[in-house]
Structures are given as C-alpha cells and as structure tokens.
Amino acid sequence: NAGVTQTPKFRVLKTGQSMTLLCAQDMNHEYMYWYRQDPGMGLRLIHYSVGEGTTAKGEVPDGYNVSRLKKQNFLLGLESAAPSQTSVYFCASSSLRTDTQYFGPGTRLTVL
Amino acid sequence: GENVEQHPSTLSVQEGDSAVIKCTYSDSASNYFPWYKQELGKRPQLIIDIRSNVGEKKDQRIAVTLNKTAKHFSLHITETQPEDSAVYFCAASIRAGGTSYGKLTFGQGTILTVHP
Numbered sequence: 001n002a003g004v005t006q007t008p009k010f011r012v013l014k015t016g017q018s019m020t021l022l023c024a025q026d027m028n029h030e031y032m033y034w035y036r037q038d039p040g041m042g043l044r045l046i047h048y049s050v051g052e053g054t055t056a057k058g059e060v061p062d063g064y065n066v067s068r069l070k071k072q073n074f075l076l077g078l079e080s081a082a083p084s085q086t087s088v089y090f091c092a093s094s095s096l097r098t099d100t101q102y103f104g105p106g107t108r109l110t111v112l
Numbered sequence: 113g114e115n116v117e118q119h120p121s122t123l124s125v126q127e128g129d130s131a132v133i134k135c136t137y138s139d140s141a142s143n144y145f146p147w148y149k150q151e152l153g154k155r156p157q158l159i160i161d162i163r164s165n166v167g168e169k170k171d172q173r174i175a176v177t178l179n180k181t182a183k184h185f186s187l188h189i190t191e192t193q194p195e196d197s198a199v200y201f202c203a204a205s206i207r208a209g210g211t212s213y214g215k216l217t218f219g220q221g222t223i224l225t226v227h228p
Contacts, residue, residue, distance in 0.1 A: 031213055040121070042201055042218035043156070050213045058215065059113070090155065094214050099144045099163075099207055101216060103155040 002026055004104035006091050012110045013081045021076040021107050023091030030096045032074040033058070034066060036087040037106075043090060049074055050096075081111045114139040116204050118219025125192050126227050133222045135202035136184040142204040145178060145185045146216070150199045159200075160187070163207070192226045199223050 004025045013019055023032065030051055035043040045058030047066040055066045063085060065077045074093075078085060091104040115138040125131050137145075143164035148156035162169045162176045162185065169176050173192075178185040189196055203216040 033215070035218075040220060042116075042118075042220045043216075044218070045215055048213065048215060056213075059217075096214075099146070099161065099205070099214055100158055101146075101214070103157070105155050 004091060004093055004102050006089075006104035006107050008107060009105065010108050012112065013078075014112050015082060017081050018077070018079050019081065019109075020078075021089055021091075021109075023074040023076070023093075023104055024072055025074075025091075025093040025102070026072060027093060027095070027102065028071070029093035029102075030071075031094045032068065033092045033094075033101065034064070034074065034076045035090045035092065036060065036085075037090060038087050046076065046089075081109075083111045085109065086111045114142060114204055114217040116202060116217050116219045118202050118222060120222060121220065122223045122225070124225045124227065127192060127194060129192055131187075131189045131192050131196070131224055131226075133187045133200055133202070133224070134184060135186070135204075135219050136182075137204040137217075138183065139204070139206075140180075140183065141206055144205045144207045144214075145176070146203050146205075147176060147187050148201045148203065148218075150201065150221075152198075156201060189224075192224075194226050194228050197224055197226045 033048045034046040049068040092101040094101045146161035175188040202219040
C-alpha cells in the first residue's frame with residue numbers, strides 16, 4: 001500500500017514549456033486534490049476532482065489544467081509554464097466517508 | 113469563500129515548554145478543523161483534527177480546542193521536544209460527503225523551533 005505517490009519529484013522548465021505532473025493513489029479514494037505551496041502562503045488549492053471524469057476549479061486555477069480519466073490517477077498540466085508557477089506541488093486524496101486528506105511527497109518545480 | 117488566519121508565523125520555545133498556535137476562520141459553515149505537521153522537505157501529515165460538535169480533543173501531548181462562537185481554534189503542544197520542530201498548518205473545511213467535497217483552506221503556517 002503505497003498511499004499517494006507523485007512523479008516527478010523535481011523538474012526544471014524554461015518559460016513557455018509544458019509538462020504534466022502525475023498523482024496516483026491506491027486507497028480507492030473518491031476525492032483528489034492538487035495544491036501548490038509557496039513560502040508564507042500555506043497550501044492553496046489549484047483544482048480538485050470528486051470522481052472519475054469530473055474536475056473543478058479551486059482557489060488558484062489559472063494556468064493549470066487537470067484530468068482524471070481513472071479513479072486512481074489525477075494529472076496536473078501546465079501548458080505554458082511561467083516563473084510564477086515555481087512552487088512545490090502536492091497532491092492529496094480523501095474518501096467521501098471520512099475527512100482526512102492524505103498527501104503525496106510533493107514535486108518541486110522551478111520555471112526559469 | 114473561507115479564509116483562515118494563523119498566528120504566530122514563527123514560534124521559538126525551550127524544550128519542555130508548551131507551545132500554542134491559534135487560527136481563526138471566517139465561514140461559520142466550516143465544521144472540520146485539521147492540523148498538519150510538515151517537516152523540512154516532507155509532505156504535510158495530519159496530527160490531530162476536531163469536528164464542530166466537539167470543543168476539545170487530546171492525543172498524548174497534543175490538544176486542539178475549538179470556539180465556534182468566536183470562530184477560532186488552537187493547537188496546544190505540551191512538554192515540547194526538539195523533534196516537534198516543524199511547520200504546523202491549520203485548516204478548515206465543510207466535511208466531506210456534502211457539496212463542498214472536503215476542500216481544505218489552509219492557514220499560512222507556523223514555524224515551530226524547539227531548542228534543546
């Protein structure tokens with residue numbers, strides 16, 4: 001039982017490049033979330049999903065897209081990376097029957 | 113939307129002292145309040161949580177109190193140890209299972225340093 005995993009762990013992009021971050025969970029959770037963490041600002045919700053095939057915007061969705069084609073996977077895409085997207089990205093998942101969110105190990109992204 | 117304010121931003125204590133971190137929230141509909149601990153370079157991990165039908169909850173050296181009227185909740189760590197040094201985040205949400213889908217709004221974090 002790996003819990004929540006994220007790939008890659010680190011990535012450096014140039015402005016304008018694109019990339020996809022992958023989140024996977026093996027707990028059969030219905031809900032999945034993508035957060036970004038910046039110094040002094042806590043974690044902010046980017047997008048979330050309440051089930052396979054459904055996604056919704058969070059607090060800071062601009063510049064990101066997501067997809068959830070399979071229940072266990074939640075993808076975060078950056079179509080044209082900007083330096084303002086330099087951050088640590090965390091994925092989390094939870095069950096609709098409980099409240100606890102379980103976090104992945106994070107992806108550190110630098111956009112030059 | 114919900115807004116969560118957390119204070120202090122940094123807290124330095126001597127080993128064995130108590131530490132208190134406070135958070136206020138804005139949405140009176142929020143009814144779930146978790147606290148996460150994040151060590152340097154690691155993922156946030158839940159250490160304790162409280163629901164709005166409870167005023168206080170304890171787990172060994174950690175306790176959380178909730179004042180729904182004032183819309184604030186606090187984390188209390190007693191007999192602090194150097195391994196308690198980390199960033200602590202409070203959060204608020206409306207419980208999963210409803211139309212809010214358990215979305216968490218986090219405070220800004222408190223860097224706790226426990227000096228030996």
